[in-house]
């Protein structure tokens with residue numbers, strides 16, 4: 001599969017690196033508003049994950065990695081990018097700038113948007129609803145990292161115990177949507193210095209969880225607290241069950257899901273760990289088993305996630321699935 005990546009930021013660069021070493025894919029073209037020299041530098045040196053095992057450098061027409069050239073365009077409008085000329089099969093839009101289908105579909109190629117959006121053909125959480133995709137689904141939202149953390153354990157628990165209501169709070173590392181110093185953003189809390197404050201705010205995952213698990217429509221209440229950590233997040237998830245849910249039954253349910261249908265996507269942690277221990281972990285959702293609690297129909301979980309590494313791993317899984325199905 002020939003993949004085009006629009007936006008070489010945290011997610012775009014992570015995806016490029018993951019695809020580069022994967023023989024199922026060819027990175028056929030890239031686009032960003034930034035120039036090749038700085039993008040090559042940021043590929044080679046990463047503050048979170050360290051050095052890349054390959055060497056990127058800028059060329060006259062784009063980037064070269066270990067001597068292999070990839071065209072790099074510098075357009076701000078998706079429909080202007082000559083993806084077709086580069087024989088791209090699927091475009092991944094990781095700019096974070098485009099939230100609806102209109103700006104994305106001008107070039108006629110199918111697109112995976114790396115953000116939650118209702119204005120798409122399908123919102124997909126790989127592992128839970130990717131098998132519902134049809135050939136007519138051409139503009140997909142891969143939802144958000146938090147959605148990928150919440151949906152797998154909730155999917156397993158709600159099937160077993162039913163769900164009357166779902167509450168979650170993601171304790172989320174800061175990211176590019178927050179300023180380093182106080183700045184005039186619309187959201188008065190998000191406007192505050194990201195590396196200094198605990199910032200209660202919204203999360204797009206509330207809507208995406210309901211889109212992926214429609215049986216929970218009207219039951220999902222989510223929020224976020226952005227915290228002064230640069231990488232790895234956790235979500236506290238409380239599910240009010242319809243049927244009795246003893247702690248040992250909850251553990252057995254999670255164990256079964258992690259060994260079965262959600263293998264590699266939902267994983268379990270048995271040690272007393274902290275956020276840095278999960279850096280680079282490719283799972284979507286890592287349930288901290290010692291912290292599972294259940295009482296009178298309420299089930300409380302803590303699930304960890306590397307919001308970049310886990311999400312990128314699922315983008316690769318989704319692309320591989322689309323390739324395998326010729327979608």
Ligand SMILES: NC(=O)c1ccc[n+]([C@@H]2O[C@H](COP(=O)([O-])OP(=O)(O)OC[C@H]3O[C@@H](n4cnc5c(N)ncnc54)[C@H](OP(=O)(O)O)[C@@H]3O)[C@@H](O)[C@H]2O)c1
Nearest residue numbers: 007008009010011032033076094095096114115145176307
């Ligand atoms: N970071 C995470 O943990 C995470 C996890 C899951 C999903 N996501 C989602 O993924 C998307 C990207 O997030 P990110 O953290 O990777 O952000 P990011 O680091 O800011 O990456 C976005 C990249 O796109 C570039 N860009 C901006 N406008 C563009 C345009 N019109 N055309 C082409 N490139 C453009 C940006 O350049 P400039 O910097 O010069 O503007 C930047 O290089 C967002 O929707 C985000 O919600 C992020």
